[in-house]
Amino acid sequence: MEHQKLLTALPSVDEILKSAEGACWLDRYPRRYVLQGIRDMLQRERDRIRTGGRFSSDLQALLAEMDARIQKLCSYSLQPAINATGVVVHTNLGRSVLSDAVLRHVTEIAAGYSNLEYDLEHGRRGKRYSHVQRLINDITGAEASLIVNNNAAAVFVCLVALAKGREVIVSRGELVEIGGSFRVPDVMSNSGAILREVGTTNKTHAYDYENAINENTALLMKVHQSNFRMVGFTETPSVERLAALGKKHTVPVMFDLGSGSLIDMKPYGIYIEPTVQEVLSAGADLVTFSGDKLLGGPQGGVIVGKKELIDIIAKNQLMRAVRVDKMTLAAFEATLHLYLDEERAKKEIPTLRMLFMKPEEIKKRAQKIAARMKKAVAAGAADIRIVQDASQSGGGALSEVLLETFAVAVRPSGMTVNALEAKLRKQKPPIIARIKDDAVVLDARTVLDEDIAPLAAGVSAAISE
Numbered sequence: 001m002e003h004q005k006l007l008t009a010l011p012s013v014d015e016i017l018k019s020a021e022g023a024c025w026l027d028r029y030p031r032r033y034v035l036q037g038i039r040d041m042l043q044r045e046r047d048r049i050r051t052g053g054r055f056s057s058d059l060q061a062l063l064a065e066m067d068a069r070i071q072k073l074c075s076y077s078l079q080p081a082i083n084a085t086g087v088v089v090h091t092n093l094g095r096s097v098l099s100d101a102v103l104r105h106v107t108e109i110a111a112g113y114s115n116l117e118y119d120l121e122h123g124r125r126g127k128r129y130s131h132v133q134r135l136i137n138d139i140t141g142a143e144a145s146l147i148v149n150n151n152a153a154a155v156f157v158c159l160v161a162l163a164k165g166r167e168v169i170v171s172r173g174e175l176v177e178i179g180g181s182f183r184v185p186d187v188m189s190n191s192g193a194i195l196r197e198v199g200t201t202n203k204t205h206a207y208d209y210e211n212a213i214n215e216n217t218a219l220l221m222k223v224h225q226s227n228f229r230m231v232g233f234t235e236t237p238s239v240e241r242l243a244a245l246g247k248k249h250t251v252p253v254m255f256d257l258g259s260g261s262l263i264d265m266k267p268y269g270i271y272i273e274p275t276v277q278e279v280l281s282a283g284a285d286l287v288t289f290s291g292d293k294l295l296g297g298p299q300g301g302v303i304v305g306k307k308e309l310i311d312i313i314a315k316n317q318l319m320r321a322v323r324v325d326k327m328t329l330a331a332f333e334a335t336l337h338l339y340l341d342e343e344r345a346k347k348e349i350p351t352l353r354m355l356f357m358k359p360e361e362i363k364k365r366a367q368k369i370a371a372r373m374k375k376a377v378a379a380g381a382a383d384i385r386i387v388q389d390a391s392q393s394g395g396g397a398l399s400e401v402l403l404e405t406f407a408v409a410v411r412p413s414g415m416t417v418n419a420l421e422a423k424l425r426k427q428k429p430p431i432i433a434r435i436k437d438d439a440v441v442l443d444a445r446t447v448l449d450e451d452i453a454p455l456a457a458g459v460s461a462a463i464s465e
Contacts, residue, residue: 006049011059013038021063029074037070081430082451082458086405086443088354089395093432095292095299096395097350097448098331102297105334106327116326129314131329135336139262140276140287142304146314147291147332152182153322154288154301155256159191161316162252162309163218167196171204171236174223184223193218199236206237206245213249220246222255222284224274225399239274243283252285252309259397260289260302262339263346268356270401276304285309293395296351297335298328354445355393359404366406366444369452373408376460383411389436391445409439412463423462431458 016022016038025034041062047053083093098106119126129146136145148154159168168188175197177183188195196217198208209220220242237245239255246253261275273294279287286309291300301322303313313319324332338345346352366386373384387409390402412420420440424431429451434441447455 003049007046010042010045013042016063016066019063021067025067025070029070033073034070037066037073040069041066079429081432082448082455083446084407084431084433084442084455086389086391086407086434086441086445087394088351088391088446089293089393089397090432090446091395096296098298099296099335099338099348099350101338101348102331102334106330109330110327114326114330116329128323128326128329132332132336135333135340136302136304139336139339140304141280142287144305144307144310146303146310146319147324147329148301148303148319148322149324149328150299151256151258151260151288151290151301152187154303156187156191157316157318157322158254158286158288158303158313159188159193159219160318161313162254163194164192165194166218167194167212167214167216168219168221168254169196169198169209169212169217170221170223171199171208172197173199173201173204173234173236174221174225176223176225202233203235204237205235206241209237209242210245210249213245213251217249217251219286220251220253222253224255224257224259239279239282239284243285246285247283252306253283254286254288254305255279255284257287257289259293259395260291261294261397263342263352270398272400273398280304290395291332291335293397294351294355294393295335296345296349298331300324300328300332350448355403357445359406362444363406365447365452366408369442369444369447369455370408372452372456373410373459376456377463378460381413381463383409383413385409387437387439387441389441389443391443403445405443405445407441407443409437409441410459410463411439414463420462423465424458427458427462429454429458431455431462 013035017026017034022034022038045062081093083090085093089095115126117126117128132147133145136142148157170184175184185195194216196212198204198212222239222242239253242253257274257276257279259273261273262277264275265273276287276289284305286303286305288301288303289295291297291302303310335349338348346356363386370384370386377384385408387407389405389407391405392398392403393401410420411417417435417438417440421433421435424433424440434443442455442459
C-alpha cells in the first residue's frame with residue numbers, strides 16, 4: 001500500500017509538460033526528446049519505489065534530473081575532444097587536425113553557393129576536381145590527378161578501372177591488412193581483378209614479377225609497409241626496378257603509398273617514408289595515398305600519375321560513388337595551398353607542426369600545462385610531475401618511429417589511475433589520455449594551445465569528483 005501511495009504521488013507526464021519547466025523545455029528542445037527525458041526519469045523513480053530503492057521525494061530535484069536527461073538526449077554525439085595521448089594522427093580521434101586557413105576556406109564555401117561544378121570563364125558546367133588538380137600536379141610533379149573519399153576507395157577504383165578481369169601481380173609480403181579489415185586480397189577480389197601472388201613473405205625479387213607477367217597482366221602493384229615493418233632477412237625490388245620492368249613489358253606500375261608524405265622527413269631522422277614526389281620520380285605510373293595522414297588534410301584518397309591512366313579511371317562509373325563533396329574539396333585546396341611554401345606548411349599544418357616539434361619546445365609546453373594544473377588541483381589531491389616519454393605518428397604511418405616527447409604524469413591520491421582516466425573521458429570536453437607506470441600521462445605534443453586551459457580544468461574537476 002505504501003508503494004502504491006508513492007507511485008500515485010508521482011506527477012504525470014502531462015502535469016510536467018504544463019509546468020513552467022515543461023513549457024521552457026518544449027520551447028528549447030524537440031518535443032520527442034522532452035517526452036523521452038520526462039518518461040525516462042519517471043520510470044526510474046517507479047522502478048526505485050517498487051524495489052524499495054532510494055527515490056527522489058523532492059519535485060525540484062526530479063525536475064533538475066529531467067532537465068539534465070533532456071539536455072543529454074539533445075546534445076551532439078560528435079564532439080570536440082582533447083587528445084593528450086601523444087598519437088598525432090589518431091584514427092579514433094579524427095586523424096589530422098585542420099589548420100585555421102583550411103577551416104576558414106571550408107566555412108566560406110560551405111556557408112553558401114560556390115562554383116563547385118561551374119566554369120566561371122566560359123559560363124557552363126565545369127568539373128569539381130579542377131579546383132585541386134593543378135595544385136596536386138604542381139606539388140607532386142604528376143601528369144594528372146584525382147581525389148576520392150579515402151585511400152581504400154582510391155585503390156579500389158584504380159583496380160576496377162584498370163584491372164577488372166585481369167591479373168595484378170603483388171608480392172606475397174605486401175598482402176597487407178589495414179584498419180577496418182581492409183585487406184589487399186579481398187579488395188582485389190571485390191574489384192574483379194585477379195590476384196597473382198609472387199615471391200615469399202620475406203623475400204621477393206624482380207625476377208618473380210617478370211616470370212609472372214603474361215598477356216593478361218594489367219598491373220604490377222607495390223604496397224607500402226606503412227603500418228608495419230619486416231626486418232632481417234628480407235628483400236623487395238625498388239620502385240625504379242619495378243618501373244624498368246613495367247616499361248620493358250608495357251605493364252603499368254601502381255604503388256599504394258598509403259600515408260602520403262609530401263615533405264622529405266630525412267632531415268628529421270626519418271628514413272623509412274618515401275615522399276609521393278620520390279615515388280613518381282622513380283617511375284611509378286600510378287600512386288595512391290591518403291589526405292588525412294601525413295599530408296595533414298581532410299579524409300580523402302589521392303590518385304596521381306600518368307594522364308592516360310588517370311583519364312581511364314576518371315571515366316569509370318564508380319567515380320561517382322566515391323567522389324568528394326564541396327567541403328572536402330575546399331579543405332584539400334586550402335591544405336595544398338600551404339604546401340606551395342614548404343616552410344609555411346611545416347608551421348601551419350598542425351600534423352606537420354606536431355610531428356616536427358622539437359623536444360625542448362614540448363618540454364616548455366608540458367611545464368606550462370603542469371603549472372596550470374597545479375593551480376587548479378587542490379593541494380595534496382594528486383602528484384603532478386613532468387616525465388620524458390615517446391609519442392607516435394599514428395594513422396598507420398611511421399609505425400616504428402618513436403618521437404621524443406615530454407608529458408605531465410598525474411597520480412591521484414584519492415582514487416586509482418584507472419578511475420581518473422575514466423572520469424577524464426566524461427569531462428566536457430572529453431580528455432583522452434594514457435596510463436603508464438601507474439600514472440595518467442598527458443602528452444604535451446598533441447595538446448593544442450586552446451586546450452591547455454580546459455585540460456587543467458577537466459583534470460581538476462575529475463580529481464575533485
